[in-house]
Amino acid sequence: MxxxxxxxxxxxxxxxxxxxxxxxxxxxxxxxxxxxxxxxxxxxxxxxxxxxxxxxxxxxxxxxxxxxxxxxxxxxxxxxxxxxxxxxxxxxYEPAAPAPSRKKRKAQDSRWTDAEGNVLELKREEDMWYLYAGLNLDMAFETLQEAEEYLAEEGFTRAEP
Known part of the structure; x- marks a missing residue:
């Protein structure tokens, strides 16, 4: 001591x-x-x-x-x-980033299309990214980057709003 x-x-x-x-x-x-x-x-x-x-x-x-x-x-x-x-x-120390507001979350939702005219919707809900084909859930991702990489690999591009 x-x-x-x-x-x-x-x-x-x-x-x-x-x-x-x-x-x-x-x-x-x-x-x-x-x-x-x-x-x-x-x-x-x-x-x-x-x-x-x-x-x-x-x-x-x-x-x-x-x-x-x-x-x-x-x-x-x-x-x-x-x-x-x-x-x-x-x-x-890095303070945790504040959670995005509900309004911001909606702005992060995006529509994706491929050369054949197929449309997918990418939406953030809670802490995950969900990919929908119409009303059907197609895939779920932990990060936006994972979701965007998958979409690019499948031949989808972000549609203009």
């Missing part, structure tokens, strides 16, 4: 972290370059040895309801591994 001073020394060795002294002798460390809403990497490091590191974007750590891991009994190597993983995850 690292002492409070040793934990501070480890955290101070990360130039990307900014130290913030808080109440009752506790210390927080912020990562201002975080691409996630979460900026506090180390939370309430206390002179009694207790403290927390945010690991909410990581797998394999025992988290509390705020995504924090108690580092009271961590070795220097374990603490550095956790900090490295957390900082990397926060720096690389």
């Amino acid at each position: 690292l002492t409070f001073e040793q934990k501070l020394a480890v955290l101070d060795s990360y130039p990307e972290l900014e130290r913030k002294n808080v109440s009752l002798g506790r210390v927080n460390y912020h990562f201002e370059e975080s691409r996630h809403d979460k900026k506090t990497v180390a939370y309430h490091l206390h002179p009694n040895g207790n403290g927390f590191v945010y690991a909410g974007l990581l797998d394999g750590y025992p988290l509390d309801d705020k995504g924090l891991v108690n580092i009271r009994d961590y070795s220097e190597g374990d603490l550095r591994a956790l900090l490295d993983a957390t900082i990397s995850a926060l720096a690389a």
